[in-house]
Amino acid sequence: MGAIRQLEEEYARAKVDPAFWEELNAYLKDYVGRPSPLYFARRLTEQLGGARIYLKREDLNHTGSHKINNALGQALLAVRMGKRRIIAETGAGQHGVAAATAAAMLGLECVVYMGAEDVRRQKLNVFRMELLGTHVVPVESGQKTLKDAINEARRDWMSTVAGTHYVIGSVMGPHPFPMIVRDLQAVIGREAREQHLQVEGRLPDVVVACVGGGSNAAGIFQPFVPDAGVKLVGVEAAGEGLTGMRHSATLCKGSPGVIHGMYTYVLQDEDGQTLPVHSVSAGLDYPGVGPVHSYWKDTHRVEYVAATDDEALAAFELLCRTEGIIPALESAHAIAQVVKLAPTLRKDQTIVVNLSGRGDKDCVEVARLTGRQIG
Amino acid sequence: MPYVTAGLPDLNTTERILEALAAEGVTAVELGFPYSDSIADGPVIQNSFTRTLERGIRVRNILAMVARFRKRCELPLLGMLSFSIVHRIGQERFIGMCRDAGIDGLILPDLSFEEAPQTARMVQSAGLRLPMLVSPASPPERRRQIATLSSGFVYYMSVTGITGERRELPPDLVTNVRELRQTSGRPVIVGFGISTAEHVRLVCSVADGAIIGSALVRRIMQAEDAGQGPDAIVQTAVEAVRAWMGGLQP
Numbered sequence: 132m133g134a135i136r137q138l139e140e141e142y143a144r145a146k147v148d149p150a151f152w153e154e155l156n157a158y159l160k161d162y163v164g165r166p167s168p169l170y171f172a173r174r175l176t177e178q179l180g181g182a183r184i185y186l187k188r189e190d191l192n193h194t195g196s197h198k199i200n201n202a203l204g205q206a207l208l209a210v211r212m213g214k215r216r217i218i219a220e221t222g223a224g225q226h227g228v229a230a231a232t233a234a235a236m237l238g239l240e241c242v243v244y245m246g247a248e249d250v251r252r253q254k255l256n257v258f259r260m261e262l263l264g265t266h267v268v269p270v271e272s273g274q275k276t277l278k279d280a281i282n283e284a285r286r287d288w289m290s291t292v293a294g295t296h297y298v299i300g301s302v303m304g305p306h307p308f309p310m311i312v313r314d315l316q317a318v319i320g321r322e323a324r325e326q327h328l329q330v331e332g333r334l335p336d337v338v339v340a341c342v343g344g345g346s347n348a349a350g351i352f353q354p355f356v357p358d359a360g361v362k363l364v365g366v367e368a369a370g371e372g373l374t375g376m377r378h379s380a381t382l383c384k385g386s387p388g389v390i391h392g393m394y395t396y397v398l399q400d401e402d403g404q405t406l407p408v409h410s411v412s413a414g415l416d417y418p419g420v421g422p423v424h425s426y427w428k429d430t431h432r433v434e435y436v437a438a439t440d441d442e443a444l445a446a447f448e449l450l451c452r453t454e455g456i457i458p459a460l461e462s463a464h465a466i467a468q469v470v471k472l473a474p475t476l477r478k479d480q481t482i483v484v485n486l487s488g489r490g491d492k493d494c495v496e497v498a499r500l501t502g503r504q505i506g
Numbered sequence: 507m508p509y510v511t512a513g514l515p516d517l518n519t520t521e522r523i524l525e526a527l528a529a530e531g532v533t534a535v536e537l538g539f540p541y542s543d544s545i546a547d548g549p550v551i552q553n554s555f556t557r558t559l560e561r562g563i564r565v566r567n568i569l570a571m572v573a574r575f576r577k578r579c580e581l582p583l584l585g586m587l588s589f590s591i592v593h594r595i596g597q598e599r600f601i602g603m604c605r606d607a608g609i610d611g612l613i614l615p616d617l618s619f620e621e622a623p624q625t626a627r628m629v630q631s632a633g634l635r636l637p638m639l640v641s642p643a644s645p646p647e648r649r650r651q652i653a654t655l656s657s658g659f660v661y662y663m664s665v666t667g668i669t670g671e672r673r674e675l676p677p678d679l680v681t682n683v684r685e686l687r688q689t690s691g692r693p694v695i696v697g698f699g700i701s702t703a704e705h706v707r708l709v710c711s712v713a714d715g716a717i718i719g720s721a722l723v724r725r726i727m728q729a730e731d732a733g734q735g736p737d738a739i740v741q742t743a744v745e746a747v748r749a750w751m752g753g754l755q756p
Binding site for chain 2: 285286289293386388390392399
C-alpha cells in the first residue's frame with residue numbers, strides 16, 4: 132500500500148505540473164510520432180456499403196501500438212519518484228516492448244514478466260525486448276498467460292518496491308493505476324475527436340475499440356463519454372464462441388468479483404476461482420477487465436459485444452486486402468464488429484475504430500492457424 | 507503454528523495431519539484454501555494450490571472436512587485465503603459457513619486495511635478472529651492502526667514480499683516485533699520465510715509464535731511425489747513440526 136500511496140501522491144503532483152506534460156508531449160511528438168492519423172478507409176467503407184469508416188492509426192506509433200503512450204508516461208513517473216528499475220507484465224508482448232523501449236530511451240533497468248505460453252506465441256516480441264536490453268522472464272505458473280504474468284510482476288514488486296516502479300500495461304489493478312493509464316491513453320480519444328471534427332465538421336456516430344484489459348478502449352472512449360450522441364462499442368474476444376467455455380468475454384459473460392487488486396467483472400466460478408480464458412489474440416485473453424469498463428457497462432454508457440476467433444481472423448485478412456494495413460489480432464476484433472455494424476448504418480454516418488496496433492507480431496501465429504508455414 | 511494447504515494430497519490426509527499436529531501440541535493451524543491467482547505466495551504454496559484445484563478441492567469440501575474434524579478435536583483452525591473467494595461467496599454467508607464448520611478465525615492477506623473495517627465487524631460479530639498482516643514496509647502509524655483492527659493476534663511478515671523459505675531472517679526483525687508488541691499491546695505472531703528450528707528459536711524469543719508454511723508444504727508435496735501413502739505423509743509432517751518445535755526448548 133505504501134508504494135501505491137506514493138504513486139498516487141506523485142501522480143497528483145505530476146498531473147498539475149506543466150513540466151511533466153511538456154516533457155511527455157515532446158516525447159510523444161518526436162519519439163512516438165503523435166498525433167497518429169485518423170485515416171478514412173475508403174475501400175473498406177465501399178466494400179461494407181454503409182457508414183464511413185475512419186481508422187485511428189495507433190499502429191503507426193513507434194513500437195507499433197498504443198501501449199507506448201502509457202509506458203512512456205509511467206516511466207517518466209518512475210524517474211520522478213527516483214526509481215531506476217521498472218517491471219511490467221505483458222500478454223501479446225506489445226506492452227512489454229513499449230516498457231522496454233521507454234526504459235532503454237530513459238536509461239532504466241527493465242524486467243518483463245510474460246506467460247510461457249505467450250512467449251511461445253510471440254517469439255518476435257520477446258526478441259525485440261531482449262534487443263532493447265530488457266530481461267524477459269517466462270512465467271510457468273497457472274495458465275502461463277497474461278494473468279499469471281501479472282501475478283508474478285506483483286510478487287516481484289512486493290519485494291522490490293523501494294527502487295522499482297511497476298508499469299501496469301492496462302487500465303487495471305489497484306487505484307491509482309486504472310486512472311493513470313486511462314489519463315495517459317486519453318490522448319487517443321482527444322486527437323480522434325479533434326481530427327473527426329476537422330474532416331467531418333461534427334462528432335462521429337459510433338466509436339469502436341477492442342477490450343482485453345481495456346486500455347486502448349478507455350483511451351479512445353474517455354473524451355467521448357460526455358458526448359451523449361456518440362455511441363461507444365467495446366469488443367471482447369468471444370474465442371470459440373460465447374456459449375462454451377473457450378472465450379475471454381469478461382463483460383459479456385462474467386460476474387462482479389475481486390481480482391488483481393480491483394473490484395470489477397471477472398470470469399470466475401462460484402467459489403471465486405478464476406476460469407481459464409481463451410482467445411486467438413494473446414492481448415485479449417484476460418479474465419478480468421479494467422474497472423472503468425465495468426462502470427460504463429453498468430451505467431449503459433458503453434455497449435460491450437464480442438467477436439469470435441474466426442470473425443477476427445476474417446477481419447484481419449479483410450483489412451490487409453482492402454486497405455493494405457495488417458492489424459494486430461486484438462484490433463482485428465474491433466474491425467470484426469465494424470464489419471457487422473457498418474452495413475446497418477446510413478452512408479452519411481461515421482464510425483471511428485481504434486486500430487490499436489499493427490499485426491507484424493501476429494503473422495507467424497496467423498500462418499499457423501490458417502495452415503501455412505512461414506519462417 | 508504450522509500452515510497446511512487444505513486437500514494436499516487429499517482432504518482425508520489433511521484431516522489426519524491436523525489431528526497429528528494437535529497431538530504434538532501446536533497452538534493452532536493455519537489452513538490454506540487454494541486460490542487460482544494467489545499473489546502473496548511463493549512457488550511452493552502456488553504449486554500446492556494448482557495441485558489441489560486440479561483435484562477439484564472446493565470450499566464446501568474443505569469446510570465439510572473441518573466440520574468432521576471439529577467433532578473430535580478442539581485445535582484452533584485459522585482459514586487463510588484470498589478475499590476474492592470470500593467476496594464471491596458473499597462475506598456474510600462465507601463467514602457464517604466458516605463459523606458453522608468450526609473455523610476459529612480468518613486470515614485474508616489481500617484484504618487491504620482500507621477495506622477491512624466492515625469485514626472485521628462481520629467476522630467478530632460471528633465470534634471469529636481476524637488477525638491482520640503487518641508488513642515491514644508499513645510505516646509505524648499504519649502498523650499501529652492495523653494492529654488495532656486485528657483480533658486474536660497480529661500477523662507480522664518477517665519480510666516484504668511473498669511466502670517461501672529464506673536462509674536468513676532480516677536483522678531488523680527482533681526490533682520491529684518488540685516495538686509492535688509494545689505499541690499494540692497484542693500478541694504478535696511472525697510468518698513468511700521461517701524455515702528452521704533456529705529461525706523458530708529467534709522469532710519466539712521476541713514474538714508470541716512463529717508460522718511455518720512453505721517449508722512444511724514442500725515436505726508434504728515431496729513425500730507425495732516420492733509415492734508415500736497417507737501414513738508416511740502424516741509422519742513426515744509430524745517429524746518436521748517436531749524438529750521445528752525443538753527450537754523452543756531451552
